[in-house]
Amino acid sequence: MESVLFWILSVVAVASAVLTVSRSNPLASALSLTVCLVAVAGLFATLSAHFLFIIQLLVYAGAVMVLVIYVIMLLNLKEREMKALGLSGPRVFVSSLVAVFVVALLARAQSGSGGFDPVSPVLDGSARRVAEIIFTSYVYPFEVVSILLLAAVVGVVVLGMKKF
Amino acid sequence: MIIGTENYLAVSLLLFVIGAVGVLARRNLLVVLMSVELMLNGANLAFAAFARARGVLAGDVIVFFVIAVAAAEAAVGLAIVVALFRKRGTVNLDRFTSLHQ
Structure with missing residues (x-):
């Protein structure tokens, strides 16, 4: 299932x-x-x-x-x-080459790493468990994000008002 | 068949690479911004899968921060698109070359 x-x-x-x-x-x-x-x-x-x-x-x-x-x-x-x-032909061709290169590189890195541990279903990502971590270990990054969002709001308003 | 971390990483890699092709190949500024969102989603999926593989919930917290920053990025990016469109009347990336001259 x-x-x-x-x-x-x-x-x-x-x-x-x-x-x-x-x-x-x-x-x-x-x-x-x-x-x-x-x-x-x-x-x-x-x-x-x-x-x-x-x-x-x-x-x-x-x-x-x-x-x-x-x-x-x-x-x-x-x-x-x-x-x-x-989409234009040449651009698609060049960027697909880049994409294939990245995929090959990562596949090679992954095969060299010897595999990963299986996904553990026991890890519970509920809001309570995540919030416990955010408001203990990550409380300063959390506050910085709030300042970032405020700066983004002010920036968007300024960009919207101004005649360039 | 058991679904392992590798399967999630494969999906996240595909999303990231498709987004990268969109950024490189498209000239419509709006679609390029949407492709960046695709790349961010690929990275988010990898974070969540690694969090399960290692049994640490910190990956979920990082994804939460990435989503918050991506929301700010989308708002500012779209405001810049609107400002550029007002000034130039186009969203073609090849036409925005004033720093190049």
């Missing part, structure tokens, strides 16, 4: 990721990316990372994607311009 769920979710994630980078209409890309993010949230759930599952759905598939789709609709690109910005 677990393994069937894993394969379904990973096929959906990879297929929608391919659609995200290959569609010429950015709105189609954004919707494919949303499907991919939901599938990754499901993969978090199969890892029993319940906190990450909820955060991924709320923050990524929810807030960030709404922002992206809002901006795409705000810009209202013309059909002709979208077509011109689609």
Whole structure:
């Protein structure tokens, strides 16, 4: 059962990721990316990372994607311009070479490492357990993130107001 | 079949590489930003899988921080896209060459 769920979710994630980078209409890309993010949230759930599952759905598939789709609709690109910005042959070829190189490198590094320990289902990633770690060992990074978010909000407002 | 860490790492590697191809091959600024999000997701999945492999929950905390920073990055990035579009009327990356001249 677990393994069937894993394969379904990973096929959906990879297929929608391919659609995200290959569609010429950015709105189609954004919707494919949303499907991919939901599938990754499901993969978090199969890892029993319940906190990450909820955060991924709320923050990524929810807030960030709404922002992206809002901006795409705000810009209202013309059909002709979208077509011109689609995938082009030579670029795809060169970047695929880079991709194959990275995959080969990592596969070689992985085969040399002698394998990993199996995924342990006992590790419970519930909100309570994660919060215990965040508010003890990682409390300073947590506060820094809040300052970062404040700085981002101020920066976005300034970028939105200013005439460059 | 037992699903091991390797399977999760393979999916995360695929997501990362597909995102990298998107960043390198696409010229639409919006799609490049979305591809960066894909790469971040691949890295997040690897963090969560390694956390299970090693039995330490710190990986989950790091993913939480990555998601928070990615949200800030997406907001600022999209604001820059809007500002650039107002100024130039395009989202073609090849047209943004003013530092190059």
